[in-house]
Amino acid sequence: MFRYHAASRVRKRSRPVEAGVPRLKEVKFEDVRVYLVERKMGRSRRSFLTQLATSKGFIVEDVLSDKVTHVVSEDSPAASLWKWLKECAPLDLPNMHVLDISWFTDSMREGRPVAVETRYLIQDIEPTSAEGSTPSPVSQYACQRRTTTENKNTIFTDAFEVLAENYEFNEIDGPCLAFRRAASVLKSLPCAVRCLGETQDLPCLGEHTKAVMEEVLQCGRSFEVEKLLSDERYQTLKLFTSVFGIGPKTADKWYRRGLRSFSDILADRSIHLNQMQQSGFLHYGDISRAVSKAEARSLRNIIDGAARAITPAAILALTGGFRRGKEFGHDVDFIVTTPELGSEESLLPKIIDGLKKQGILLYCDYQASTFNVAMLPSRRFEAMDHFAKCFLIMRLEGSRVEGGLNKAEGDGRGWRAVRVDLVSPPMDHYAFALLGWTGSRQFERDLRRFARGKRGMLLDNHALYDKTKNEFLAAETEEDIFAHLGLEYIEPWQRNA
């Protein structure tokens, strides 16, 4: 019911073939799910190739769903193939390899899925004018756009965010990502969109997003969004997940038990709140209020002092939204490390100790490093990194903040609680950690998608790996990483995708 029309179109198109395809014999390659694109290839050849692959132990999917890992096409011009793929908007294309038939034939010859090398990749080039449309000036990748904090299209992006969030609550990844991508494209525009015609050349806007935009343009609001905002389940999940330590799964579990408010949760004796959730409730008022730039600056001084007391060589960098120039954030993110390789391991516990002694640590969840070079590179996109880190709630005194605290009216206390994250990568991975923690989330997602889809490289918070050369590419600065990727450098304040 939440699927897009585009997806059902794909399903319909492939149904006649489904009937003729024999079921799998013995599956040898569980991780590889091939989809053969019928256009140009033709139905009977597709059917033949499907049988061939199946007989060799491959899984061939009849339907283009987000289970598919390898999309194989024959004789399709790259531009029109990609255009067609993108019409299937909810699909998670970044997780798929889009490949020429030569990958398939080589794999058949070898009797196993051969490694994906650059020569097999069908590059995602924008359609050329020779094919009847003009090239789009806005890239589909956030890492090729410059997005400041000034969003001229909040009427649309706020609506998209509600829809995306609801898909997230329902664990429907495709449309969730589609709305986030669409929002990200609109955020990069220098002006407000005034009519749907202006979106004609923009990437990542599907039928559903355009329908929402049209409603907003005509009625000033989207009825789908309005309905959600007054929907009990959406409201409850939104409320519960606003507590530090409560994720969508827990929120949903409690919702299904009939709980609707914080007092319902706190009164339910069968619920055991963990330490994080208890602190989340205890400081709810404070940590659900935005943190100001002045507050972030003051925290920077405090952490800097604590780090320098341990080693004068300590390196501290503000990351997250504040590094991107945001005026307010939900927390403050820092990288703290030392130039001496290996000694960063003990740095964080010592800093935590120092903060404790000052009596300003209200909560601390420390996670030691599980970083292991042998595990690199990671294929997972949203995977947490393995560096030592801690999620804190700190007590911030008003007297230390220039212009005072961002407090609720009538709050007579001289302090507030603030969420702070510290991460501590070894120095030789510093640039990757800095790039990863600066965000935005959408910018990071698209950097990874670009690296993989356009360059045959794998990027994460730890490293950059060139799959064709089978080697890691070292970097000392963020500029180095952009250069390896063949991207123009995008300044942190232009990464608010």
Ligand code: UTP
């Ligand atoms: P945040 O969630 O703090 O977002 O993560 P933000 O952009 O600073 O926004 P506000 O202002 O706090 O709401 C900051 C960056 O750190 C990365 C995220 O992907 C994001 O880009 N991050 C966070 C990681 O890479 N790993 C983590 O474990 C946590």
Ligand code: MN
């Ligand atoms: Mn942050």
